[in-house]
Amino acid sequence: MATLYLIDGHAQFFRAYHAIRPGMRSPVTDEPTHMTFGFMGMLLKLLRQDRPEYLAVVIDAAGDRGTFRSQIYPEYKANRKPAPEDLHQQVERCVALLKQMSVPVLAVAEVEADDTIATVVRRMRREQPDLEIKIVSRDKDLGQLVDERTHLFDPQSDKTLGVEELFDSKGVRPDQVVDMLALMGDPVDNVPGVRGIGIKTAAKLITEFGSLDALLANLDKVKGKTGEAIAAQRDILPLSKSLVVLKDDVVVDFTLESARVDPGRADAVALLDAIHQLGFNRIAQELRGWLGAHAPKVGSGGGGGGVTSAPAAPVVRAAPAEDFGLFNPPPEDVFTAPALDGLAMQASARGDYRTLRTVAEVDAFVASARQACAPKSAGVPGALLAFDTETTSLNPVSTHLCGISLAFEPGKAVYIPIRSPEPETHLDEAAVLARVGPLLTDATIRKTAHNAKFDIIALRAAGVRVAGLAGDSMVASYVVDATRSTHKMDALSEAILEHRCIPITDLIGTGRHQRRFDEAPLAIAGPYAAEDSDVALRLAIALEAQVDAMGLGELYRTTEVPLVEVLAELEWNGIKVDPDELERQRRGLEVRIGALRARIEQSAPRPFNIDSPKQLAEILFNGPDDSPSGLGLKVVKRTKTGASTDVEVLEKLTLDPTVQTLLPAQILEYRQLTKLVGTYLVALREAIDAKTGRIHASFHQTVTATGRLSSSDPNLQNIPIRSDVGRAIRRAFVAAPGHVLLSLDYSQIELRVLAHLSQDPSLIAAFEAGTDIHRAVAAEVYGAALSDVTDEQRSAAKMVNFGIVYGITAWGLARRLGAGTSNERARQIIDDYKRRFAGIDAFLQRCVQEAHEHGFVATILGRRRPVPQILSRNGAERALGERIAINTVVQGSAADLIKCAMLRIYRELPTRVPSARMLLQIHDELVFEVPACDRVALEAAVREAMEGAMQLRVPLVVSSSYGSNWAED
DNA sequence: CGATCCACGTA
DNA sequence: CGTACGTGGATCGC
Numbered sequence: 001m002a003t004l005y006l007i008d009g010h011a012q013f014f015r016a017y018h019a020i021r022p023g024m025r026s027p028v029t030d031e032p033t034h035m036t037f038g039f040m041g042m043l044l045k046l047l048r049q050d051r052p053e054y055l056a057v058v059i060d061a062a063g064d065r066g067t068f069r070s071q072i073y074p075e076y077k078a079n080r081k082p083a084p085e086d087l088h089q090q091v092e093r094c095v096a097l098l099k100q101m102s103v104p105v106l107a108v109a110e111v112e113a114d115d116t117i118a119t120v121v122r123r124m125r126r127e128q129p130d131l132e133i134k135i136v137s138r139d140k141d142l143g144q145l146v147d148e149r150t151h152l153f154d155p156q157s158d159k160t161l162g163v164e165e166l167f168d169s170k171g172v173r174p175d176q177v178v179d180m181l182a183l184m185g186d187p188v189d190n191v192p193g194v195r196g197i198g199i200k201t202a203a204k205l206i207t208e209f210g211s212l213d214a215l216l217a218n219l220d221k222v223k224g225k226t227g228e229a230i231a232a233q234r235d236i237l238p239l240s241k242s243l244v245v246l247k248d249d250v251v252v253d254f255t256l257e258s259a260r261v262d263p264g265r266a267d268a269v270a271l272l273d274a275i276h277q278l279g280f281n282r283i284a285q286e287l288r289g290w291l292g293a294h295a296p297k298v299g300s301g302g303g304g305g306g307v308t309s310a311p312a313a314p315v316v317r318a319a320p321a322e323d324f325g326l327f328n329p330p331p332e333d334v335f336t337a338p339a340l341d342g343l344a345m346q347a348s349a350r351g352d353y354r355t356l357r358t359v360a361e362v363d364a365f366v367a368s369a370r371q372a373c374a375p376k377s378a379g380v381p382g383a384l385l386a387f388d389t390e391t392t393s394l395n396p397v398s399t400h401l402c403g404i405s406l407a408f409e410p411g412k413a414v415y416i417p418i419r420s421p422e423p424e425t426h427l428d429e430a431a432v433l434a435r436v437g438p439l440l441t442d443a444t445i446r447k448t449a450h451n452a453k454f455d456i457i458a459l460r461a462a463g464v465r466v467a468g469l470a471g472d473s474m475v476a477s478y479v480v481d482a483t484r485s486t487h488k489m490d491a492l493s494e495a496i497l498e499h500r501c502i503p504i505t506d507l508i509g510t511g512r513h514q515r516r517f518d519e520a521p522l523a524i525a526g527p528y529a530a531e532d533s534d535v536a537l538r539l540a541i542a543l544e545a546q547v548d549a550m551g552l553g554e555l556y557r558t559t560e561v562p563l564v565e566v567l568a569e570l571e572w573n574g575i576k577v578d579p580d581e582l583e584r585q586r587r588g589l590e591v592r593i594g595a596l597r598a599r600i601e602q603s604a605p606r607p608f609n610i611d612s613p614k615q616l617a618e619i620l621f622n623g624p625d626d627s628p629s630g631l632g633l634k635v636v637k638r639t640k641t642g643a644s645t646d647v648e649v650l651e652k653l654t655l656d657p658t659v660q661t662l663l664p665a666q667i668l669e670y671r672q673l674t675k676l677v678g679t680y681l682v683a684l685r686e687a688i689d690a691k692t693g694r695i696h697a698s699f700h701q702t703v704t705a706t707g708r709l710s711s712s713d714p715n716l717q718n719i720p721i722r723s724d725v726g727r728a729i730r731r732a733f734v735a736a737p738g739h740v741l742l743s744l745d746y747s748q749i750e751l752r753v754l755a756h757l758s759q760d761p762s763l764i765a766a767f768e769a770g771t772d773i774h775r776a777v778a779a780e781v782y783g784a785a786l787s788d789v790t791d792e793q794r795s796a797a798k799m800v801n802f803g804i805v806y807g808i809t810a811w812g813l814a815r816r817l818g819a820g821t822s823n824e825r826a827r828q829i830i831d832d833y834k835r836r837f838a839g840i841d842a843f844l845q846r847c848v849q850e851a852h853e854h855g856f857v858a859t860i861l862g863r864r865r866p867v868p869q870i871l872s873r874n875g876a877e878r879a880l881g882e883r884i885a886i887n888t889v890v891q892g893s894a895a896d897l898i899k900c901a902m903l904r905i906y907r908e909l910p911t912r913v914p915s916a917r918m919l920l921q922i923h924d925e926l927v928f929e930v931p932a933c934d935r936v937a938l939e940a941a942v943r944e945a946m947e948g949a950m951q952l953r954v955p956l957v958v959s960s961s962y963g964s965n966w967a968e969d
Numbered sequence: 970c971g972a973t974c975c976a977c978g979t980a
Numbered sequence: 981c982g983t984a985c986g987t988g989g990a991t992c993g994c
Contacts (some may be wrong), residue, residue: 891980
């Protein structure tokens, strides 16, 4: 059956624009070409793989502000970002290329592409009932057009969405899509919808009631907040619905025949001319293949004397050596998403998975793995070996192995059980590790795993020291896109390999009746476990290709992958914590809390739950006549659901002489103490490992958007230090007998990074002079001598110094400088600052510009963060994008720096101070445990590594402290 | 029991 | 209406 592909042009243009590394330019005309390159790559892949009979591209006509939607609702798409200049230029180029290929480009004035698509679909349904239609788009609005023969199609993943898939993913039929969209709204297009209802709730309600009308008729059956929200906002729903319903009676000039894919109708000479002009040699080759017999003869010169070969010398830009390529991405001709053909195809079928049950089988597999994975000869690596462990618990330090799975060939994997419900059928731990261990500890065999840190620790607990880690698909995914909501294997497998993994819940169940992995029958546990290493292997292959295509191979291989072992070491080491000290402090605070509760009850007009911000707000801000009644104080600040009762508010009330009640001050103290007890004193004691007497917190490498690490279970990166009661908690973190804790931290790391990146002479000079940086900046800004700087001036300068790397605003600074500082005054301080430190201002602007031009910013090591907010038409959102752009470059570069230091320390310690252990990283600080006698040597070694981690334009300064516990430090 | 909000600890 | 996190209690809905 014939198929018509309708490409949603701008969706694909936009996607290519962001998927492909910017910086590509035509060697002939110097015009930007990266989007054109990406779009043509997509188009050719479609032509090659799907061989459509009919193809058309649909785009919005220029000046689409006059659509019927903006007439009925002026806010429609008011959030839309203006397209970047170089996008527009390339769209025109793509349209020209399409015409040369004789692909129709449908654009109807004042009509959105979606409506044009809807019109074509409806017309074809009437005229050509048997025609298959694939709409190349992922826009959920188009779901309403889906029927038995009309699908949405995503060429990047080859994923097709039809009636069934729509039902599977959302539970709705195509005719219900409009109702669902109306209910949930669309912040991107500014379709209102009901606030508080997202896609999940909307889909559920529409499924349940069948339609929006039925829902509204039975609104009394919808309980709680959801029902109230709909009732309150029901008037907006007809408008929302009219915005999302596609118009299918547009006047559009289209015949199926005009869309016939026919290389014979292409203007082959002009087409290849243009492609060569753009410098796309590979695409030219593919186009020749598509044109087949219609391709012009090589060397014919294109008739009109165009450029068909040997383009002019590429534009090469000079980059100063110290510029680390920050704003100078090399103009490489690469895809960020290299072809995954083959990999994706194998995915749908279950692989060749075996469960090994005898010594002989294990021996045979190990031999074949060694054969395949051992280096072929000097410099020629063998195959990659993916490994994965199954364990009895999720805490790797105290867990037991259930088995190990291994894979070295995509689609094939084995599971070697160690603990299972069928112990008689398999080998014991010693027998397995004696055979598999040598593969894992052999540094010449390159290994990969998904979240290798976990497996490295679990294996170390079993006595196996993994060596030769060459990759980690979770880390690769993070390097490709740090802002992904998750880098879990099953999610990546679906997104990248088009493969749905066996859910772990199939094996161990869910909720409180969960079983352990070793209790699951091998018949299902085996394939599940084998799949893990197979998928890890295939993800590593696919993602590392993306890493390389993005030019991030060095960051990945020399920083992030080696860091996995360092973090495994940190977690393995843990930090010793004294439970008695925690308990003593807890008892002490509980007494104070008890007394406070009593005083709070006396201060309050009636009983209430002190822990409930909502009830507290009622007590403070309701009037005596309201119900529930309250003290009638003036609301200071609002949250999105009511009056705020946060510190700022309570402090203001405490200082307000007209406020008589002691309640705010008492609540402040109560909150401080209960926070310490609940979040730290109790939780930390519970986190102490019974066997080691230490806390083995997790350090995560793939969580933050900026490149920082994060810590959890428990979080050891937010142990109190600012208040005295809080800092006391650090007394419970202790060194082993005869040892000390040594802590070293970078002084002013982010400001120094800023000085380096901006190369601002004044800031550099201030750091080189080694004076108090806040005082120096104050002297500069206020034009005073260093010795004349007042405390107030220094404090303001400090505030600005911190604020500047967050993307400070006058409003924010004024608020922080305290009452009596006007926005105008704050503005003036910032302006003075930017004038005195013009290099910084220029740098901040470069960050924002970088985000605009490329859609992402990059750190010193080239780490990227997409900043989609920068293109928002919404002012607040765009301002957020600007702050993110600035902060990410500075914070992320500082994170790069300390990661380099950690690697160097990790490598040097075994020879320089083998008795020392690295325990914690707190963003700019490292904590070690070392025998007291080796403290001096360790301090020297670490200081040297930290200060020499990178050569910056300013000196790096490290300060240190030590003691038998973390507080004496 | 999970999701969401508020509040608050750190760099 | 400066950034980046993780956690705990309350609350809501399933």
